[in-house]
Amino acid sequence: MPKRLPRARTLKGDPPIAYYDSGPGAGEFAIVLIHSSMTRSEDWENIFPRLATRYRTIAYDQRGHGKSGRAASYTLADFGADAVRVTRDVVKGPAVIIGHSLGALAAIAVAAESPESVIALVLEDPPISYMKNWVPETAQRYVDALAKVEEPKEFQRAVDRLPLTSPGPRGERTYGESRGFYASERMVTYVRDIDPAFPASRVAARDEAGVAALQSWLPKVTAPTLVVAGEPRLASMLDDAAEWKLKQNVKDLTVKRFPGSGHLLHGYRPEQFIENIEPFLRRLRGA
Numbered sequence: 001m002p003k004r005l006p007r008a009r010t011l012k013g014d015p016p017i018a019y020y021d022s023g024p025g026a027g028e029f030a031i032v033l034i035h036s037s038m039t040r041s042e043d044w045e046n047i048f049p050r051l052a053t054r055y056r057t058i059a060y061d062q063r064g065h066g067k068s069g070r071a072a073s074y075t076l077a078d079f080g081a082d083a084v085r086v087t088r089d090v091v092k093g094p095a096v097i098i099g100h101s102l103g104a105l106a107a108i109a110v111a112a113e114s115p116e117s118v119i120a121l122v123l124e125d126p127p128i129s130y131m132k133n134w135v136p137e138t139a140q141r142y143v144d145a146l147a148k149v150e151e152p153k154e155f156q157r158a159v160d161r162l163p164l165t166s167p168g169p170r171g172e173r174t175y176g177e178s179r180g181f182y183a184s185e186r187m188v189t190y191v192r193d194i195d196p197a198f199p200a201s202r203v204a205a206r207d208e209a210g211v212a213a214l215q216s217w218l219p220k221v222t223a224p225t226l227v228v229a230g231e232p233r234l235a236s237m238l239d240d241a242a243e244w245k246l247k248q249n250v251k252d253l254t255v256k257r258f259p260g261s262g263h264l265l266h267g268y269r270p271e272q273f274i275e276n277i278e279p280f281l282r283r284l285r286g287a
Contacts, residue, residue, distance in 0.1 A: 004045040005059065008067055011090055015069030017082060019060035019090055022052035028285055029119050030095040032087055033059040034103030038142060038199075039190045040066030043100075046181065046270040055281075058095075060086050062103070064195035074201045076102075076130065076210025080109025080217070087117045096284065098277070100124040100266065101165075101237065105214060111225075112217035120224040120284055122277050125263050128218075128242035131211050138163075139202035146196045159191055160184045166235035166262020169269075181267035218249040226280045227255045228273065234262035254280070 011017040020041055031051050035043045041059040051057045061068035063082055071078065083106035087095055096119050099107035104126035111118045145158035160176030168178045175184040201207075227246065230236035238246075238255075247253055256276050258265055266273040 004049050005041060011086060013085060015063050015071045017060050017086060018067035019058055019086060022057040025052060025054055025056040027055035030056040030058060030091045030093060032091060032095050032097045033057065034083060034099035034106050035062065036101035036103055038194060040193065043267065047266050047273065050274055058090060064198040066193050070195040070197065074198045075207050076105055077213040079106045080213060083107060083110045084114045088114060094119045096120045096122065096281065098122040101127060105130060108217050108221060111223045112220035115222060118223045123225060123227045124265055125229045125237050126227065127237040128245055130214050131206050134206045136203045139199040142191065142199035143196060143203060145191060146194065149192055156188055159188050166230060166264050182264060221250050224252040225250050226277060228258065228265060228276050229255065230258050230261035230263055230265060236262050
């Protein structure tokens with residue numbers, strides 16, 4: 001895997017959080033990148049360098065993922081609290097928060113709980129209907145794969161069979177079929193470092209505390225917000241009802257859809273992703 005992130009650093013705390021900081025940029029603000037569940041900061045490798053040429057860019061591994069510490073709890077409120085902590089203690093100034101999926105919900109938490117730290121939000125296919133269609137079997141597949149992590153060939157085969165969260169550009173259905181950014185060789189490196197307790201928690205019970213937390217955050221979001229999403233027919237997590245809910249709660253909201261895409265946007269279509277967010281960032285610089 002190409003190394004396109006700077007050296008990892010650690011934010012002390014419970015749990016310790018591994019983060020990657022490009023250092024001072026030419027832009028007027030910093031950007032924080034928050035990955036989705038079951039991945040890690042390397043999921044931004046095709047985006048981080050492009051942003052770092054202009055902005056101070058920071059990515060971090062969420063609790064129980066990548067190089068960050070394991071935790072006793074994995075509710076959405078916990079992931080939101082970590083995002084607030086990173087923005088406050090690493091950035092130490094206003095930032096644009098870009099989050100994908102679970103990372104998008106953590107970004108919403110920062111805008112709600114620490115509004116002085118947020119200039120704007122970019123939400124990539126946010127699952128606003130969090131836990132509405134809770135399917136424990138999906139997380140169970142990761143639990144089963146992680147049980148084979150000490151047997152490399154069996155582990156690789158298990159990851160090959162994991163379903164993509166949306167069809168790939170050529171209709172791929174599993175990571176084993178994917179030959180692009182989300183090929184199973186990359187996903188093995190992601191899944192290997194996941195705390196088995198995280199997917200196990202998603203098997204054991206619906207995150208009711210997280211659902212309640214998200215409901216409390218949305219009405220508090222005042223920052224300009226850009227949403228980039230795929231098509232619901234291709235497994236985008238932002239369906240019409242969820243989009244309407246965002247419009248009811250966030251006054252300064254822009255929604256852009258990626259035709260022909262599902263939930264996985266920046267990985268498969270980095271150029272289109274940058275082209276869609278850059279005008280928004282330019283507007284923020286001008287303001």
